[in-house]
Amino acid sequence: MRFLILGGTAWLGSTIATAAMHHGHRVTCLARGESGNAPAGIRFVRGDRDQAGAYAEVVSEDWDVVVDVSRQPGQVASAVAALRERAASYIFVSSGNVYADTATPGQDESAGLLRALKGDVMESMETYGEAKVACEELVLGAFGADRSLIARSGLIGGPGDVFDRTGYWPLRFSQPAAADGSVLVPDVPGLLTQVIDVRDLAEWIVDAAEDRTAGVFNTMGETVPLAEHLAVARGVAGHTGPVVGANARWLLDHDVEPWSGARSLPLWLPLPDFAGFNARDSSAARAAGLVTRPLAETLADTLRWERLRVPQGPRRAGLADADEVALLAELAGG
Template sequence: MGAMKFLVLGGTAWLGGEITTAALRRGHDVTALARGESGTVPDGAAFLRADRDSPGAYDAVARQSWDAVVDVSRQPGHVRRAVTALSGCADRYIFVSSCSVYADHHVPGADESAPLLPALEADVMESMETYGEAKAACEQHVLDAFGHGRALIARSGLIGGPGDVSDRTGYWPLRFARPAAGDGSVLVPDAPELATQVIDVRDLAAWLVLAAERKVSGKFNAAGEPMMLPAHLELARQAAGHTGPVVPVAPQWLADAGVNYWSGEHSLPLWLPLPEYAGFASRDNRAAVAAGLELRPLSETLADVLAWEQAAGPDRPRKAGLTVLEECELLATI
């Protein structure tokens, strides 16, 4: 097919940059509109510097025509103003939402028809406490302006792979590659019934571009294949070549020791409480796969994120996981 005109709102941070790169690789014309504070635009893309909080942020792009707009924002005001400005000059709008929009995470295998959280009424999400509500509001703004036939809502699961500065997918392979304990022991949650579900950032970006080419519309769980936590950790261990002891610890023991779930300081990434999060990382992704989403093996994602972690600097300040000292202290009390 001929080259399409893509407008990526963002395009300089992690996912936006991958989307821009994927579209360029397919021969499309790409313009990124962003503040430019999160990184540089990939070579080959045009760049328009704009603050989405400022009046007139979309004036320059609203005077052009676009085959597809891709938006990854979490701020309802950003999306509301963008769709208002662009609904008359863009053929379709692709919004990267999140599976956090769902109101309930108890049920494994839930599909896109599951109930959503109430949409945030404010234009600004003040904290991550209302992330799901903010993304739900963004979805509604897109659908109100573009309708169901011109909009793609991609509810992403946990995004991983090279460049994951959230540290949720890189923590485990890096820890297995560099154990905290002198004997090579690695502390892991003993949670055999907990699912994980990672989508490689490169696979998500490639699918969004493909969906634009095919004029795909609708709501999709853009998520990886569910995998139980022990199997995920074993793949991370294999990627790292770890041969030391693995020390499974009961979830209640970890909670009593003050270890946090999922992310943040003093946490174990991917670990979540059961049964309330039994369905959080086991969403039904069949609709997205049927619409062309191709998923690489998790082993490849983990190997690649480990290589990126080692190149980026394993000792950089981290946003998730236990420090070496914290893990050693926990292991010493077992």
């Protein structure tokens, strides 16, 4: 098969491109190249999707499948217009952020969506979900339900996670900031997590392309309580020191952010508003062949990658060592 990956130089796109190549397909990546070049052995076409003529080098060819990971409706609009007559199918990697209801666990693909973003550009992550809805509508409008696949991904993790949400916990348990080995964790009973390994998502996308699978699918990892996720991270790190829990109210009162960003604790989300955010039904994707590896394997592989990683600036999620030590001291003295 002939794959055209729109992107293919950053984390997810590169993993999909590599998986397709390993399946024996001919793969072309179209990207600006700011994240690097395409993986070795894969054709790279330089193109800025925000500029006219971005697809000039690929519209003269026929493609079995186009894979798109964009969050910008304008980029998707130009892509489907240029490639609608040249591609047999279009796979768009969307997000669980498209759903309007984040509080109800167990919802499937029929759950209500946010309103689509108006305009071509997502100006900030505050409208990420709305932007992905707009992108989905553009793909379905151009390719129809029978020639398109929408993969609404959950939190993606694994080696290469530069967003720091899945690497933080195994690395922190491996390298505690406190002298006595204590690690600060959110104590949020009932909160669920749903991490899908980037390699499993990429493999399923390639398999789905080969099978001509069409439709809309939630592509999430297994639903695991946060406490269990943290226990797995602690186990792969070999941590034996104290685990110090702080409830959500205490963390918020001490300016610790949920989910991601500076001075945050990854994977923690406020309840009850986000009880369903990482607890969606992905049974349809599993029936269509999605297989996910054990969480311990994902976290162990991510920890190995973290230990070899050369960070580029501050981490994008988690607590700095000094902040964690100060918080642990305040919690102990409070």
